[in-house]
Amino acid sequence: MTDTPPDRLSVNPASPFYNESLLDRGIGVRFKGIEKNNVEEYCISEGWVRLAVGRGTDRFGNPMAMKVKGPVEVWFKS
Structure with missing residues (x-):
């Protein structure tokens, strides 16, 4: 395995x-210096994350999310 995380990653299996x-x-x-645990998807090169918002879901059962732009840092926890 490589020690560098991918540029873009999603937790949705359909992605x-x-x-x-x-x-x-x-x-x-x-994201913006604060560690986030509700990230659905991120892209380092484009500088955005898609964050889960609240507990609501869309009509397909996916969590409601909003895309926010800013500096993104990613690392492997283990």
């Missing part, structure tokens, strides 16, 4: 950026 082995390894995300 083309989903990678179960990397998610099992553990990913930490810091």
Whole structure:
């Protein structure tokens, strides 16, 4: 395994950026200097994260999310 996390990763299995082995390894995300644990998807090069908002879901059962732009730092937890 490589020690650098991917540029883009999603926790949604329907996404083309989903990678179960990397998610099992553990990913930490810091957005604007604050560690976040509700990140649904991130992109380092474009500088955005998609955060789960509240407990609501859309009509497909996916969590409601909003895309926020800013500096993103990503690392492997283990």
